[in-house]
Amino acid sequence: MSKSVIETPPKGGFSFDLCKRNEMLSKKGVNPPSFRKTGTTIVGLIFQDGVILGADTRATEGPIVCDKNCEKIHYMAPNIYCCGAGTAADTEAVTDMVSSQLQLHRYHTGRESRVVTALTLLKRHLFNYQGYVSAALVLGGVDVSGPHLHTIYPHGSTDTLPFATMGSGSLAAMAVFESKYREGLTRNEGIELVTEAICSGIFNDLGSGSNVDICVITKGGKEYLRNHLQPNPRTYTSSKGYSFPKKTEVLLTKIIPLKEKVEIIEGGDAMEE
Amino acid sequence: MPKEQANWSPYDNNGGSCVAVAGADYCVIAADTRMSTGYNILTRDYSKICKLADKCVMASSGFQADVKALQKHLAARHLIYQHQHNKQMSCPAMAQLLSNTLYYKRFFPYYSFNVLGGLDNEGKGCVFTYDAVGSYEKVGYSSQGSGSTLIMPFLDNQLKSPSPLLLPAQDAVTPLAEAEAIDLVKTVFALASERDIYTGDKLEIVVINADGIRREYMDLRKD
Numbered sequence: 379m380s381k382s383v384i385e386t387p388p389k390g391g392f393s394f395d396l397c398k399r400n401e402m403l404s405k406k407g408v409n410p411p412s413f414r415k416t417g418t419t420i421v422g423l424i425f426q427d428g429v430i431l432g433a434d435t436r437a438t439e440g441p442i443v444c445d446k447n448c449e450k451i452h453y454m455a456p457n458i459y460c461c462g463a464g465t466a467a468d469t470e471a472v473t474d475m476v477s478s479q480l481q482l483h484r485y486h487t488g489r490e491s492r493v494v495t496a497l498t499l500l501k502r503h504l505f506n507y508q509g510y511v512s513a514a515l516v517l518g519g520v521d522v523s524g525p526h527l528h529t530i531y532p533h534g535s536t537d538t539l540p541f542a543t544m545g546s547g548s549l550a551a552m553a554v555f556e557s558k559y560r561e562g563l564t565r566n567e568g569i570e571l572v573t574e575a576i577c578s579g580i581f582n583d584l585g586s587g588s589n590v591d592i593c594v595i596t597k598g599g600k601e602y603l604r605n606h607l608q609p610n611p612r613t614y615t616s617s618k619g620y621s622f623p624k625k626t627e628v629l630l631t632k633i634i635p636l637k638e639k640v641e642i643i644e645g646g647d648a649m650e651e
Numbered sequence: 652m653p654k655e656q657a658n659w660s661p662y663d664n665n666g667g668s669c670v671a672v673a674g675a676d677y678c679v680i681a682a683d684t685r686m687s688t689g690y691n692i693l694t695r696d697y698s699k700i701c702k703l704a705d706k707c708v709m710a711s712s713g714f715q716a717d718v719k720a721l722q723k724h725l726a727a728r729h730l731i732y733q734h735q736h737n738k739q740m741s742c743p744a745m746a747q748l749l750s751n752t753l754y755y756k757r758f759f760p761y762y763s764f765n766v767l768g769g770l771d772n773e774g775k776g777c778v779f780t781y782d783a784v785g786s787y788e789k790v791g792y793s794s795q796g797s798g799s800t801l802i803m804p805f806l807d808n809q810l811k812s813p814s815p816l817l818l819p820a821q822d823a824v825t826p827l828a829e830a831e832a833i834d835l836v837k838t839v840f841a842l843a844s845e846r847d848i849y850t851g852d853k854l855e856i857v858v859i860n861a862d863g864i865r866r867e868y869m870d871l872r873k874d
Contacts, residue, residue, distance in 0.1 A: 405653075417690070436874070438848060441797060441847060441848055441849055442801075442846055442847060442848075443845065443846045443847070443848060446845065446846075546690050580874045581873055581874055582691070582692060583690055583691070584687060584689075584690045584691070584692065584848040584849065585690045585848065586874070587848070587872075587874030588874060609874075610872050610873070610874045612841060612845065612872075613841045613844065613869070613870055613871050613872055614837045614838060614840075614841035614869065615838075615841070616834050616835075616837070616838045618834070620809065620838070622808060
């Protein structure tokens with residue numbers, strides 16, 4: 379009987395077969411392509427009526443800005459939003475996935491989603507992937523048990539906090555929060571504080587920039603203030619504009635008509651079934 | 652036993668971009684004023700442009716400690732030249748000196764990416780562009796630094812003749828007027844600060860012409 383290799387169907391999760399080869403290649407100086415990270419500042423805080431989330435809008439690929447106005451505050455449920463930092467694909471995929479899981483759960487239970495549900499679904503997924511899904515999230519929302527704010531780290535640990543920051547600009551934003559946060563802020567005070575924290579990240583961290591997005595969630599509903607503040611307009615536009623002439627010069631124009639392959643017969647029978 | 656790698660590097664990159672454009676009777680040299688390390692900004696107000704001689708100015712991006720040492724070295728050599736020859740160094744002479752100075756440290760280079768701009772002995776604008784170890788070339792325009800990959804294609808599109816077949820080989824000088832060249836440089840830096848995180852804050856423009864040297868500033872994106 380001949381020995382045959384049984385084709386097993388691929389298992390789910392990550393395949394680490396190429397790790398050794400990648401390591402060998404990087405030792406020789408051949409580096410793998412970098413992921414597009416959001417190099418971000420994201421914040422959240424709890425105020426007297428609910429939760430305010432804030433984020434900057436710059437997405438970077440190494441030292442280059444690849445998106446000047448991306449959306450980092452993701453929808454999870456009508457009363458729950460999530461800001462994402464880290465690898466852009468990971469934050470998008472994980473929030474979309476949990477958002478649809480929450481919707482199915484809402485149909486199943488007939489009740490409004492709770493923030494702790496989203497929290498558990500996210501942390502279970504991230505822990506399962508042992509930190510390889512590089513998503514650092516700030517999850518906030520208001521449900522029947524009140525306003526909630528959580529941070530979730532790529533390895534799956536979570537914190538429950540009154541104010542939180544994540545991303546490369548988190549230290550700049552946390553400096554603002556630690557000096558100015560107090561309990562029982564009003565809506566306008568909260569928005570102002572979040573804007574200030576995000577601006578601190580935008581101007582002092584090179585990985586964050588462009589505009590400020592805000593999302594205010596209360597028991598009554600949510601308010602998504604896209605581009606609430608735009609402190610970085612283009613600095614100089616030339617008044618005369620620039621033209622871009624064609625740079626490939628035409629040396630010779632020669633047109634050769636192709637021969638007709640089909641001869642057209644005039645008259646003939648009309649087409650029949 | 653596999654080769655061990657050093658965990659400490661003597662170099663750091665402080666970011667930033669420089670541009671120089673040569674004209675028929677002027678030269679424009681510009682650089683941003685942001686100095687950074689990693690994701691942090693060290694200062695928003697650092698000049699990368701240094702006047703080496705009367706009609707010769709250098710802009711350098713890269714590791715500013717090495718740039719500072721290089722500038723000091725060149726200034727000292729220029730002083731010696733003045734004592735020995737009783738005149739200022741011309742731009743082409745300074746260009747050669749800079750190239751030799753850089754190659755001298757071929758095996759522990761100055762991490763400095765330079766563009767040298769000025770007027771030659773006849774009063775025509777000239778720009779020399781260098782790599783880190785001293786290879787140089789006289790050109791009509793050049794850019795170096797973190798934003799150079801974004802800036803250079805735009806300058807090529809606007810200033811370079813499309814092909815040697817259409818126009819005869821150019822004299823390494825752009826046909827633009829001084830005001831147009833300054834406008835181009837401002838546009839180019841506004842463009843670079845949009846997409847390069849290391850370029851921004853303020854733009855310093857130095858213009859050299861027959862009347863002397865003048866300095867201009869413009870605000871750039873601060874994020």
